Amino acid sequence: MICSFRTEVTLVANEFIDSYMAAANGEYVKVYLYLLRHQQDNVDVERIADDLNHTEADVRRALAYWERMGALISDREEKTVQEKLPAQEQNLTGKEAARELTNEKDGQERIDRLAEDEDFTQLLYIAQKYMNKIFTSRECQVFAYLYDELHMPAELLEYLVEYCVQSGHTSIRYIETVGLNWHEKGLRTVEEARVYAGSFTKSSFAVMRCFGLTDRKPGDGEKQMIEKWLSGYGFSLEVVLEACNRTMAAIHSPSFRYADKILEEWKKAGVRTVRDIELLDEKHQTRKDRRTVKKASNQFHNFQQRDTDYDAMVLDQVKSWIGTESVR
Structure with missing residues (x-):
């Protein structure tokens, strides 16, 4: 419709x-x-x-x-589209109110007002061509919200549709959430969006190479974690790759969950750069050395000192979180 x-x-x-x-x-x-x-x-x-x-x-x-x-699109298909939406895109913004786009009445009023806007009507025409379908009222309202309420340029929204369709995603829910994510990141031009999309793709494959997973593309859950590390946590690719390297050194196999726990702990510790990681390692080593000296010099100190290696500590945390037999 x-x-x-x-x-x-x-x-x-x-x-x-x-x-x-x-x-x-x-x-x-x-x-x-x-x-x-x-x-x-x-x-x-x-x-x-x-x-x-x-x-x-x-x-x-x-x-x-x-x-x-x-x-x-039947109600059944709408439900299926929502259930199959990749987690990466479900959690990009965390702003549920924005996703609701305002109520139905406001949405239709916005559509009516934009009827004479040549740029908007051209946008809808091009988007329907790309998606090979005739839009429902809901789909029109999504584009009207992004264009009119968020003031995203028509050419940027045209590229948004092109980007999503070429990535194999034609769900309006997917397109909407990616659009909201671009808006939150301050993307205003097609060139900025191209650079962002390209940088994320390169970062994703850098992580996959670091894990030795060069024979396939990252899955949806893996993309979600990479997006969280780079955008949610705000880490540089260098820091993310360091966590991946430590994961491989600790458990000798690729594990996004294990790397995620390392990065989560680094975020709590205020890590921003690789140098911050080095300083954290130095502090950990200093505490470890002090415990060793104290243990040797105090003959009455009979209880077992905690002397856990940092990577082993993270591994124990991961095991307790997801189960000892499935650290993958």
Whole structure:
């Protein structure tokens, strides 16, 4: 379903007429137009069948046809899209209120107001071309929010769609969250977005190389952790790679969870640079030496001193967290 710019009329996109209508059964077109008219209403198959004098089986066949064509998204598919959204993108911003975009009424009012905005209407046209579908009201509202409320330039949003589609993601939820992430990072131009996307990709593969995982791309959960290390924790790639190196030295196998615990401890300790890590190591060694001297000089000091190596300490923490048998 497409979004209507005026509540008193039902607009049909030229894309539907040019690319979808001619090949469709006439009864299917009637169902589609009915849904356009009632896109803000809760309608069921029984009501559609009654109003159009169809059988319920006819209506279901029409709905299935338009879903296959990509012109409609069922409630079932919307739920599936949300469940399959990579965790990396689910947690980029942490601002649930922003994701809700304001209520339905405000969203539709914004759409109506932008109907005469040539840049916005061109943006929707290009985005629908990229995604090979006709937008629902919800999808139009997402772009309207990013464009009008967050003042993201139309050309940046066009690149956002291109970037997501080329990455294999056409969910509006995914596009929305990436857009919010770019806004939070202050990206205002296509060039800035290209640089950011390129730097993240290079950093991801640098981590994979450090772990010896050169035969595949990082998975969604792994991308999420890398994003958290670089953006959430604010570490440089150099610091992240140091944590990866220590992971390999400690357990002799790649483990994102183990590296994550190291970086989490470094963040708590205020580490920002590799030099900070060296200073932390020196302090740890000094404390270790003092405990050794005290233990040797005090003959009445019979209880066992704690003398845990830093990497071993982190390993114990990881084991207690995820289980001794699954430190991977």
